[in-house]
Amino acid sequence: xxxxxxxxxxxxxxxxxxVEKVMASAEFAVLLGAYGRTQVxxxxxxxxxxxxxxxxxxxxxxxxxxVAQLKNSVEAELRQRNESRLRSVFNLTGxxxxxxxxxxxxxxxxxxxxxxxxxQPANLEFDLGTGKRGDRDDLIDELICELTGxxxxxxxxxxxxxxxxxxxxxxxKKEVIVSRxxxxxxxxxxxxxxxMSRAGARLREVGTTNRTHLKxxxxxxxxxTALLMKVHASNYAISGFTKEVSLDEIAPLAHARGLAVxxxxxxxxxxxxxxxxxxxxxxxxxxxxxxxxxxxFSGDKLLGGPQAGLIVGRRDLIAKIKKHPxxxxxxxxxxxxxxxxxxxxxxxxxxxxxxxxxxxxxxTRSADEIRLAAQRVQPVLQRALGERYAVAAEPMFSQIxxxxxxxxxxxxxxxxxxxADGKRGGRQxxxxxxxxxxxxxxxxxxxxxxxxxxxxxxxxAADEAQLIEQLKGARA
Numbered sequence: 479x480x481x482x483x484x485x486x487x488x489x490x491x492x493x494x495x496x497v498e499k500v501m502a503s504a505e506f507a508v509l510l511g512a513y514g515r516t517q518v519x520x521x522x523x524x525x526x527x528x529x530x531x532x533x534x535x536x537x538x539x540x541x542x543x544x545v546a547q548l549k550n551s552v553e554a555e556l557r558q559r560n561e562s563r564l565r566s567v568f569n570l571t572g573x574x575x576x577x578x579x580x581x582x583x584x585x586x587x588x589x590x591x592x593x594x595x596x597x598q599p600a601n602l603e604f605d606l607g608t609g610k611r612g613d614r615d616d617l618i619d620e621l622i623c624e625l626t627g628x629x630x631x632x633x634x635x636x637x638x639x640x641x642x643x644x645x646x647x648x649x650x651k652k653e654v655i656v657s658r659x660x661x662x663x664x665x666x667x668x669x670x671x672x673x674m675s676r677a678g679a680r681l682r683e684v685g686t687t688n689r690t691h692l693k694x695x696x697x698x699x700x701x702x703t704a705l706l707m708k709v710h711a712s713n714y715a716i717s718g719f720t721k722e723v724s725l726d727e728i729a730p731l732a733h734a735r736g737l738a739v740x741x742x743x744x745x746x747x748x749x750x751x752x753x754x755x756x757x758x759x760x761x762x763x764x765x766x767x768x769x770x771x772x773x774x775f776s777g778d779k780l781l782g783g784p785q786a787g788l789i790v791g792r793r794d795l796i797a798k799i800k801k802h803p804x805x806x807x808x809x810x811x812x813x814x815x816x817x818x819x820x821x822x823x824x825x826x827x828x829x830x831x832x833x834x835x836x837x838x839x840x841x842t843r844s845a846d847e848i849r850l851a852a853q854r855v856q857p858v859l860q861r862a863l864g865e866r867y868a869v870a871a872e873p874m875f876s877q878i879x880x881x882x883x884x885x886x887x888x889x890x891x892x893x894x895x896x897x898a899d900g901k902r903g904g905r906q907x908x909x910x911x912x913x914x915x916x917x918x919x920x921x922x923x924x925x926x927x928x929x930x931x932x933x934x935x936x937x938x939a940a941d942e943a944q945l946i947e948q949l950k951g952a953r954a
Contacts, residue, residue: 491533494543497522505549513556521552521559567920568945572890572933574840575879579922581778581785583836587820588783595816602812615800617815621822625748626762628773628790632800633818634808638673640774640787641742645677645705647802648738648772648795652704653682657690659722660709670709670742679704689721695728699735706732708770710744729769738771738795745880746775746788748825754832754842756878756888762790771795777814779880782837783821784814840936841878841888849873849891851934851942855949856893859932862949867910868898876935892933903928917948 500506500522501515509518529543567579575581584592594600605612615632622631634640645654654674661670661683674681680702684694695706706728725741732739743765752758759780765773772795777786787808789799799805810818824834831838852871860869872894875887895910897903907930914921914930923932937945 491530494526494529495545495548497526500526500545500548503545503549505545506552509549509553509556513560517556517559518552521555522548525551525555565920567922568941569936570892570921570923570932570934572874572876572892572924572931572935573879574837574876574936575779577880581880582782583840584784584817585782585821585824585834585836587824587834588817591816591820592813595812600812600816602815614809614812614815618819618822621819622788622790625822625825626773626790627766628762629793630796631788631790632796632805633777633810633815634787634789634805635810635814636785637742637744637746637774637776637787639808640789641670642673642677643799643802643804643808644740644772644774644789645674645679646804647799648740649704650678651680653680653700653702654705654707654740655682655684655695655698655703656707656709657685657694657723658683659685659687659690660711662709662711690723691721692723692727692731695723696731699731699737703735703737705738705740707740707742709742725765725768725770729771732771733769738792739769740772740774740791741765741770743773743775745779745781746773747780749828749831751780751841754838756841766790776880777818777821780837780878781821782835784817786810786814786818840938843890843935845873845889845891848934848937851937852891852893855934855937855942855946858946858949859893859895862952863895863910866898866906868896870894870896874931874933876933888935890933890935892931892935895930895932896928903930917952919944919948921945 495503497519501510501519506518506522525548526543569576569579571579573579601612602617603612603614604610605616618633619631622633623629634643656670661681671681682698682703684690684698699706708725708728725739729739743760743762745759747759747761748763750758750761762773762775770791772789772791774787774789775781777783777788781788789796821835824831827834832842833839849871856869856871860867863869870893871891874890874892874894876890877887895907897906903925907925907928911923911925911930914923921932923930925931934942
C-alpha cells in the first residue's frame with residue numbers, strides 16, 4: 479500500500495513540468511546540442527512516463543520532479559544509450575592473440591593507413607597507370623609474393639573463407655584427401671569436414687587419428703580426386719604413438735599423379751619465430767618451397783595484421799580461384815587492404831620487427847620486464863581492493879593464442895588475487911571479476927586455482943599508466 483495520499487499524489491503530478499517546458503529550458507540546451515532533438519525528446523517522454531507510472535503505483539520513494547533532476551536522469555540515459563558497444567579493454571588474460579578480444583593489435587603504420595582510407599578517396603580498384611578499372615588484389619599481391627615466394631596471391635575476409643573458396647573453386651563435386659588426424663575444429667564448432675561439405679567437395683579420409691602413412695594417400699587417389707590437402711592442427715596436439723606424412727613427401731606423390739597440394743597453415747607466419755626464442759613454426763615460404771601448390775593462412779594471428787585470409791600459390795590456380803563467383807562475396811574492403819599493406823611492408827626489415835610489429839613485440843617481452851610492471855601495479859591494486867583480498871605479484875605463463883602453437887607457453891608475470899582469509903574464493907572472486915569487467919575500461923583476467931589471475935604481458939607502458947589511474951579512481 480502507498481505511503482502517498484491521494485492529495486499528495488495529485489500535488490506531485492501537478493508539479494511535473496511539461497515536455498515543452500523541459501525542452502525549452504536552459505538545462506536541456508546542452509543535451510540538445512550533444513544528442514539532437516529526436517533523441518532528447520524521446521528520452522524526456524520515457525523519463526516522465528516512468529515517473530508517472532511509479533507515482534501511480536504507490537511508490538513511496540517518489541518525490542517531486544523538477545527540470546534539473548530530470549536533466550540528470552535523461553543525460554545518464556542518453557550517455558549509456560550512445561556508448562559504443564565495442565569498447566577498449568585491458569587484456570590481462572595471458573593470451574596475446576585472444577579471439578574474443580580482437581586478436582592482433584595493429585602497428586601505428588597500419589592505423590594511419592586505415593585513417594587515410596576512411597577519410598580520403600583511394601585507388602581501390604583504379605589502375606593509376608592505365609587510368610582504367612583495376613583489381614583490388616593488385617594493391618598487395620606483389621608484396622605478398624615477394625615475402626612468400628609464391629607466384630600469385632589473393633585475399634579474402636578470413637582463413638575459413640580462404641579454405642572455402644579454394645575448395646569451391648578447385649574441388650567442387652570431387653574428392654579431397656585429408657588425413658583423419660587433421661580433421662580439426664577451428665572454433666565456434668566450425669569444422670574442416672563442414673567447410674568441405676559447404677564447398678561441394680567430398681572428403682576422403684585416410685589413415686587413423688594418430689597415424690597416417692604415405693601409402694594411405696597413394697591408395698586413396700582415384701579418378702575423382704581433385705586435391706591432396708594438409709591442415710595445420712592449430713588448436714590441439716597429438717603425442718605418443720603418432721605418424722604424420724610431411725609435405726615434402728606428399729607433394730612429389732601428388733605431382734606425379736597430376737594433382738595439386740593445398741595446405742591450410744591456419745595462423746601462418748612469414749618469419750622463423752625461433753630467432754626470438756619463440757617456438758618454431760613452418761613459415762609460408764618454407765611451405766611453398768616444400769611443394770605446396772596453394773597455402774592459406776590468417777592475417778590477424780601470427781602475421782600481426784587485420785582479419786583476412788590469404789591464399790598464395792601457383793598462378794594458374796590463383797587465377798581460377800579469383801574467377802569463382804564466391805570470390806566477390808568473400809573479398810575484403812579498402813580498410814583491410816589499407817591495414818594489410820603496411821603490416822606486410824614491415825616484414826621487409828625483419829631485424830626491426832620486434833620494435834615495430836605489435837604482436838611480435840608482445841610475444842617477445844621479457845619476463846623480467848613484465849615482473850617490474852607487476853611490482854608497480856600490485857600496491858595500487860591492493861589498495862583499491864582493500865583488506866578482503868590479498869594481491870601478490872607472481873610468475874605465470876602466457877599463451878600465444880588463436881590456435882597458434884597451442885601447447886607452447888611463454889614465461890610471464892602478473893598479479894594473483896586471492897581471498898584474504900585463505901578460504902576458497904568462489905562467489906567473492908566472481909564478484910571481483912565482474913567488478914573489474916564493469917570499470918570504465920574493463921579489466922579482463924581469468925579465474926583459476928581459486929584466484930583471479932591478471933597476466934601483464936599485454937600491458938605496455940601507456941596502458942599501465944592508464945590502469946593505475948583507473949585503479950586509483952576506483953579506490954577513491
